[in-house]
Amino acid sequence: MPQANATPVPDWQRLELSALSAPAVIFTFAMIAFPVVYTVLLGFQSFSSTGKQSFVGIANYSKLLADNEFWHGLWVTIALYVLSLVLQLVLGVWLALVLFHAKRLHGLVRSLFISPFMMPPVVAGMMWLVILDPSLGAANYILQSMGLPPSDWLASPSLVIPTIALVDTWQWTPYVALIVLGGLQSLPPSVYEAAQIDGASPFKTFQRITLPLLLPTIVTATILRSVDLLRFFDIIYITTQGGPGNASNTLNIYGFRVGFEFFNIGYASALMLTLTAIVFGAVLAFNRLRVVVAW
Amino acid sequence: MIAKAPVAHVAISLLAAGTLSQAHAADFDWKKFQGKTITFLANSNPVSLALLTQKADFEKLTGMTLKIDSYQEQQMRQRLVTVMNAHSDEADVFMTLPSREGEQFAAAGWYADLTPLTKDVAGNYDFAGLSQALLKAGTFNGKLTSMPMNIEGPILYYRTDILKKCGVEVPKTIRDVEAAAKKLKACDSSITPFVSRGLKPAVAYTFSNMLHNIGGTYMANGKSNLCSTKGKEALETYSGLLRDYGPPGVVNYSFPQISALYRSGRSALSFESSNELRTVMEGGERLKDTGLAPFPAGEAGQVPTAIGWGLTISAYSKQQEAAWYFVQWATSPEIQKRMALQGIAPPRPAVANDPEYRKWIDEQPVRKEWQAALDVLATKGSSEVGYPIVANPQSREFIGQAVQDLILKQKTVDQACADADKALDALIAQK
Numbered sequence A: 001m002p003q004a005n006a007t008p009v010p011d012w013q014r015l016e017l018s019a020l021s022a023p024a025v026i027f028t029f030a031m032i033a034f035p036v037v038y039t040v041l042l043g044f045q046s047f048s049s050t051g052k053q054s055f056v057g058i059a060n061y062s063k064l065l066a067d068n069e070f071w072h073g074l075w076v077t078i079a080l081y082v083l084s085l086v087l088q089l090v091l092g093v094w095l096a097l098v099l100f101h102a103k104r105l106h107g108l109v110r111s112l113f114i115s116p117f118m119m120p121p122v123v124a125g126m127m128w129l130v131i132l133d134p135s136l137g138a139a140n141y142i143l144q145s146m147g148l149p150p151s152d153w154l155a156s157p158s159l160v161i162p163t164i165a166l167v168d169t170w171q172w173t174p175y176v177a178l179i180v181l182g183g184l185q186s187l188p189p190s191v192y193e194a195a196q197i198d199g200a201s202p203f204k205t206f207q208r209i210t211l212p213l214l215l216p217t218i219v220t221a222t223i224l225r226s227v228d229l230l231r232f233f234d235i236i237y238i239t240t241q242g243g244p245g246n247a248s249n250t251l252n253i254y255g256f257r258v259g260f261e262f263f264n265i266g267y268a269s270a271l272m273l274t275l276t277a278i279v280f281g282a283v284l285a286f287n288r289l290r291v292v293v294a295w
Numbered sequence B: 001m002i003a004k005a006p007v008a009h010v011a012i013s014l015l016a017a018g019t020l021s022q023a024h025a026a027d028f029d030w031k032k033f034q035g036k037t038i039t040f041l042a043n044s045n046p047v048s049l050a051l052l053t054q055k056a057d058f059e060k061l062t063g064m065t066l067k068i069d070s071y072q073e074q075q076m077r078q079r080l081v082t083v084m085n086a087h088s089d090e091a092d093v094f095m096t097l098p099s100r101e102g103e104q105f106a107a108a109g110w111y112a113d114l115t116p117l118t119k120d121v122a123g124n125y126d127f128a129g130l131s132q133a134l135l136k137a138g139t140f141n142g143k144l145t146s147m148p149m150n151i152e153g154p155i156l157y158y159r160t161d162i163l164k165k166c167g168v169e170v171p172k173t174i175r176d177v178e179a180a181a182k183k184l185k186a187c188d189s190s191i192t193p194f195v196s197r198g199l200k201p202a203v204a205y206t207f208s209n210m211l212h213n214i215g216g217t218y219m220a221n222g223k224s225n226l227c228s229t230k231g232k233e234a235l236e237t238y239s240g241l242l243r244d245y246g247p248p249g250v251v252n253y254s255f256p257q258i259s260a261l262y263r264s265g266r267s268a269l270s271f272e273s274s275n276e277l278r279t280v281m282e283g284g285e286r287l288k289d290t291g292l293a294p295f296p297a298g299e300a301g302q303v304p305t306a307i308g309w310g311l312t313i314s315a316y317s318k319q320q321e322a323a324w325y326f327v328q329w330a331t332s333p334e335i336q337k338r339m340a341l342q343g344i345a346p347p348r349p350a351v352a353n354d355p356e357y358r359k360w361i362d363e364q365p366v367r368k369e370w371q372a373a374l375d376v377l378a379t380k381g382s383s384e385v386g387y388p389i390v391a392n393p394q395s396r397e398f399i400g401q402a403v404q405d406l407i408l409k410q411k412t413v414d415q416a417c418a419d420a421d422k423a424l425d426a427l428i429a430q431k
Helices: A011-042 A059-065 A068-101 A107-118 A121-131 A138-145 A160-185 A189-197 A202-230 A234-239 A251-260 A265-293 B008-023 B046-052 B055-062 B073-085 B098-108 B132-137 B160-165 B174-187 B200-214 B229-245 B255-263 B274-281 B320-330 B333-340 B349-353 B355-362 B365-380 B392-407 B413-429
Strands: A045-047 A053-055 B037-043 B065-071 B093-096 B154-159 B192-195 B267-273 B290-293 B310-313
Touching: A011 A265, A045 A059, A045 A265, A059 A265, A068 A107, A068 A160, A068 A202, A068 A251, A068 A265, A107 A160, A121 A138, A121 A160, A121 A234, A160 A202, A160 A234, A189 A202, A202 A265, A234 A251, A251 A265, A251 B073, B037 B046, B037 B073, B037 B320, B046 B065, B046 B274, B046 B333, B055 B065, B055 B320, B065 B073, B073 B093, B073 B098, B093 B098, B093 B320, B098 B132, B098 B392, B154 B160, B154 B200, B154 B274, B154 B365, B160 B174, B174 B192, B174 B200, B174 B229, B174 B267, B192 B229, B192 B255, B200 B229, B200 B267, B200 B392, B229 B392, B229 B413, B255 B267, B255 B274, B267 B274, B274 B290, B274 B365, B290 B365, B310 B320, B333 B349, B333 B355, B349 B355, B349 B365, B355 B365, B392 B413
Parallel strands: B037 B065, B037 B093, B192 B267
Antiparallel strands: A045 A053, B093 B310, B154 B267, B154 B290
16 A cells, blocks of 8 residues: 655665665675676686686587587486476376365375475485385385386486486475465455356366466466476486486586586586576576466 | 506605604604694595594594594585685695596696605604505605505405305306306396496496406507407496396496495395495395405406595695694504504505404404405506596596496497597597
8 A cells, every 4th residue: 555644765864774785785696696707707718627727718608519418418408397397287286186175184194295395305316216226126126016017217218217207296296286275275266156156067167267277376386396497406416417328417417517527617617507598598488478377 | 556657756755754754753743733623525435434433533642623524425526626626725634536536636736745744754654564556646746645545446245155055156257257147147036146336437446347357458559448359348248247147227336236235135246345345244144145356357367456545635725734644643554453443454564464453354254355355456456447547537437338338238339439439539638
């Protein structure tokens, strides 16, 4: 509500407020800007194996375009992103609906449902590494006890991406569900009452009312998961380190190895800035979508 | 021979320093840097864990405070790269693997030159008693860069009971290993006949032993040599053993998985680091049914991989002399004996004759075999793990890739070695 009687702040007081808050603002800005600017500068440098540095202009970016490992990493990143995101959105919406309608569900059970995403990804990675071990893990034991053939899971070049996507989905579906649940709880009940009076079936109600009204919330969840998934690192690093071969070598893993294992900080910076641009692009695109689906 | 580029004068100067220091034994002032704090960037492996059980002894002896900054191996290197690239003095002392990063770190100027510091030692330090080969392995361009903490290398852990049940003799040659694995597979399908490292960056550690035993070399005439007859034979033999007789998912296997598999009783022949003895024997289940030996001979005999972790001082440390006191204490005969009693193979041959250590060895037959295998490592070992170039860590990736391509049947041996040689030649050409 506009405050018609609000006393205008005198100029000297504005100046004083600005001066007092300036150090914190400058510090915060510097903390954000410095690493970015420094990484941009590093992206124009070449580092030899012994750490010797030289200015190379845009050579790192030209190299990137001709680097098969970069294009492979981009493909792996996108494949993992699409697969994980679709699974998490579908299962997240389903889980949110279950939690929304199961009013009598005990608080402890609700907490258990959403507990995976509270686990540090490194711990989740270690846990799944043990479970999915083809020789000693519980996953193959369960498959075999049901008469099914064992799987190589993370050790198979063709299965490693779906397997990592499943692990990430196990961890982050509850997070998506929690966001969607918040959206469900804020939907106006009058719309549902009208649908009920008109005799709409539960499926039609979901299809024509719930889903369209939930879209802004789902897009928000998509943005949050997109940022994480495009720079997905921890679970892959713990479970496969980009292997077998380079089958799960995402851009982030590749950039990390180039920088910290092979000490080519310049090229790694170029890789990471390219990945950052991709993440920004995705966020901007989804932000526009959010405006379109807003109600 | 462990060292690739022996530098005789370093060894001589070290001997001289040892002799000189003995004359000053009584005068040595361990409290010279009392009150200072030394920061130690450690790899949280069995070697540092054993050393740090003695931390209180160091602090009491010197009056200094030892601040520990400990991480798993890869994380430690990441921290180190950040600290050293920033020319920071945050770490005074750090652990290093000369066989892996020695050339690279030395060329980058990250190691302090320990040669002048070695003149300031306690009388009982006994420089001559340290493995001269390991000292040479830590010497680059005439500068001593690290002091050896241990000696280690891959050895064969085998199950005596399973071999006996299946009528298999302990392998004497690489061909025997293949035959034994085949027989074991037919005899007991619940057991993994053979396991070794299959994880890409970890492969070089064990594969190098196979390559050298077969008679292959990583480089010839300044070029990568994996497509030589011996190189291809080593690639095919190593990957064939893992593909046909290894556990499912072996391409993700490094030491934790191998030790877990062997300790659980699920593998018959396991080729893994001598450092893993303690882990493998945890719980005592494998004590009675395990035999140990260096990896069986190939056409070139036995050329086991023998490396050691070293302690070094950062070139950017502002208290290198005080840091040297820690390095000196940690690599002294008494501390290395105490570490040996915790299963860390000492880089001082004399420790093997120490009565207390002998008693520890004699307590269990498996320890005797462990010591015998280490003796072979110490006398015949090669520290060449991956390519002897500055970009050694990256070279290990391409070796691992070639092995994985063959395990997963993604390429023929000719394709795998050619692709690896092409990438490695480019790496060798880099300055």
